[in-house]
Amino acid sequence: MMAAMTPPDSPDTARRIIVTGCDHAYFELVTELIASVRDHTDTPMGVIDCGMDREQLAWLEARGIRVITPHIPDYAPARAVKRRPSLAINICKLWLDRMLPDFDLILWIDADAWVQDGQAIERMFAAAQGGTLAIVPEIGAKIANLLGVRWICPGWMQIRSFLYKNASRARLPFGIRKRIGAKPLLNAGVFCLRRDATIWPVLRRWQALILPRRGMAFTQDQLCIALAVYIDGQPVTFLDNSHNYIGPWLLDSTTGQLANLFFPHAPVGIVHMASQTAMRTALENTMPVPTVTGGEVSLNLRYSGLRRLSASRGAA
Structure with a gap:
């Protein structure tokens, strides 16, 4: 309804x-x-x-x-x-x-x-x-490392986070890279x-600095937001x-809705199919998605994919 x-x-x-x-x-x-x-x-x-x-x-x-x-x-x-x-x-x-x-x-x-x-x-x-x-x-x-790092030898590692890498590509001073490198991506x-x-x-001030630099057009928005918050202290x-769920994916088979991995597995609010290139391309492309009850379904994460699942459940 x-x-x-x-x-x-x-x-x-x-x-x-x-x-x-x-x-x-x-x-x-x-x-x-x-x-x-x-x-x-x-x-x-x-x-x-x-x-x-x-x-x-x-x-x-x-x-x-x-x-x-x-x-x-x-x-x-x-x-x-x-x-x-x-x-x-x-x-x-x-x-x-x-x-x-x-x-x-x-x-x-x-x-x-x-x-x-x-x-x-x-x-x-x-x-x-x-x-x-x-x-x-x-x-x-997220079932992933919270911070991207590359281990050099015992006790020594190199930060490989999104913010650190992109701040480096933008040729920002090391002091700025150091302050944002271990912060969560916004x-x-x-x-x-x-x-x-x-x-x-403030966002546009950073954009004017970063955007002209080669290869920064695709990622500059997230870097500018991080700089405005973490460096300039914007509220x-x-x-x-x-509210911006990018996985891991879980289905509540009783409701037919995507659920949050964290218990009590409330319905996801906004589904974001970041990095899901195949599914974005065609509804026929699916992936195995575990269910809250321990099962598994083959599912396309798009809005129409969930509607198809709902329709099939209704016809069963």
Whole structure:
């Protein structure tokens, strides 16, 4: 059963928006993200156009989805963006306050994510209401090393974390690399901010320094966010990993929903299929997913994949 929607003209939602971005290849994922959001709320939505075709743009406009022109600052590497237009999406994330002057609260969700529990949307907006950055640190239920390291010899190791590696590529001073290298990554796939939050110009100050440097366009958004929080001390509100869940994957077979690895295995709020290239490409591509009760199912993690599972359960 679809959750009750918040009226579109409610004072609580009239000045907020959910935004994503895509090119032609990711459009199908965006349609699934939109459908998953609409299962829970009528909050306005927008899509940054970084290479969609006319039919795709018409599909969005027919459903009242705002099509947003990307903003590319002068210091962006023009050749890299021309060769790979989707890079504009990561660049634009740090300009949303300028691109969306009609809204007070902006929730970003990557195109390869979708909403399973509508309360996650509400909690993201609530966390950002006071002007802090609402975001999920990657310290949750992950069966992986918390910090990437390379052992050199007993007692000696080299830090290989995302933040340390990317700060090094950006040629930032060792003092900065040292301060952020062991910090958790703040995953920019889902975040929420007020348009008047103090962090926006700080993010762009770092972007102007980092973006022109070779090979930084794809990862600069997450590095800039980390620098603004860990170096400049910009206010942040951390949410648990259910609000930007990237695994390990677990299915509650009684409800047909993806569940958090941590007991009591509550439903995941926002599913983020980071690194799941095969599943993003086609619904026929699946992976074995354990169940809460100890079983296993073959599942595609996309919104449509879970709907297929639900339909098959209903027909059984």
